Amino acid sequence: MQIKCNKMDLLNGVNTVLKAVSSRTTLPILQCILLQATNDELKLISNDLELGIESKVSATIKEKGSIALEARIFSEIVKKLPDNEVTITVDENHLTTIVCEKSKFNISGQPGNEFIQLPQIEKNNSFTLKQGVFKEMIRQTIFSIAIEEIRPIFTGELLEVKNSKFNIVSVDGYRVSIREIELNHDIEDFKVIVPGKTLNEINKILSNFEDDYITIYYTDKHILFELEDSIVVSRLLEGDFPKYDQIFSKDYDIVATVDRKSTILSLERAALITRENKKNPIKIEIKNQSMIITSNTEIGNVYEEIDIKKEGNEIEIAFNPKYLIDALKVIDDELVNLQFTNALNPCIIRKIDGDDYKYLILPIRLNN
Secondary structure (H helix, E strand, O other): OEEEEEHHHHHHHHHHHHHHOOOOOOOHHHHEEEEEEOOOOEEEEEEOOOEEEEEEEOEEEEEOEEEEEEHHHHHHHHHHOOOOEEEEEEOOOOEEEEEEOOEEEEEEOEEHHHOOOOOOOOOOOEEEEEHHHHHHHHHOOHHHOOOOOOOHHHHEEEEEEEOOEEEEEEEOOOEEEEEEEEOOOOOOOEEEEEEHHHHHHHHHHOOOOOOOEEEEEEOOOEEEEEOOOEEEEEEOOOOOOOOHHHOOOOOOOEEEEEEHHHHHHHHHHHHOOOOOOOOOOEEEEEEOOEEEEEEEOOOOEEEEEEEOEEEEOOEEEEEOHHHHHHHHHOOOOOEEEEEEOOOOOOEEEEOOOOOOEEEEEOOEOOOO
16 A cells, blocks of 8 residues: 555544544554555545545545554654655555655554444435534533543433434433524424434534534434544444433423623622532522622631522522533523523523524522
């Protein structure tokens, strides 16, 4: 095998596929990046058996072939090379020579045919949307997946098309985050649960350019994200996702319209003395046209007051401040609605005019 390519093109490809290189495995081949040179293109491939990424690199193919190179050392070499043309040559003993200007490396590789290829996904079911939109939807929901795997289904996000709307939903047992867009083309309803790790990694690859699109293909076992120069393949999580739409009540007694930035700053100041201790939550009191935020701990106490627009009754309710802050930080609107029923029912954060996003946060019972 022999190929020539630009160092920055190669580095971009390497950085893309590094996200799916296995860090802990009993199969050393999965700690490698596969370089696969065909008639007209160079592909870099990584696969940890849960997530796989393939990235195309513009290259001149002098001789076809493949080689699996240890990802850590290969990526470090490419990163440190001069910004010029790189030549990679592989001999019959899998010795790989990397040359750039006056730099030359010889490293051992493994046969490319021993690498575990990405699963082949049937492209029968798909839909397309802008990369920037998908990136925003992930950013506005990924923070509320569960970290611990006590309930593995909570470590992923639901991707769902229903009634020509595309929804992304995350749940961790204490809160629910929903982001929704209208699709401009008809597609059959479907739902899949994608691991949070997959969405975190693909979010790093997605661009914000208006003309960049992503096509999503899905089966009952896998999902495939196809970008211009890369594909990402992931296993799906199995199990029943909570019926999230049933817990967003349309019945509420109080609506507080708040300035998002002011509320975040007040909550952050109040949280300084809670140390995220559930036994010392922040307390929110809504009365007249004010929202009063207080916290009392062994460290001290804090009082914050924000002017709001209130409709309905008064309420006193307590929360883990982190959950409110997390949700408010990913919203871009200046004003949002907080909806309450009583001190034991969730707070719902909604867009003032629409259902683009919804966040549900469970309260903490106050000990009177």
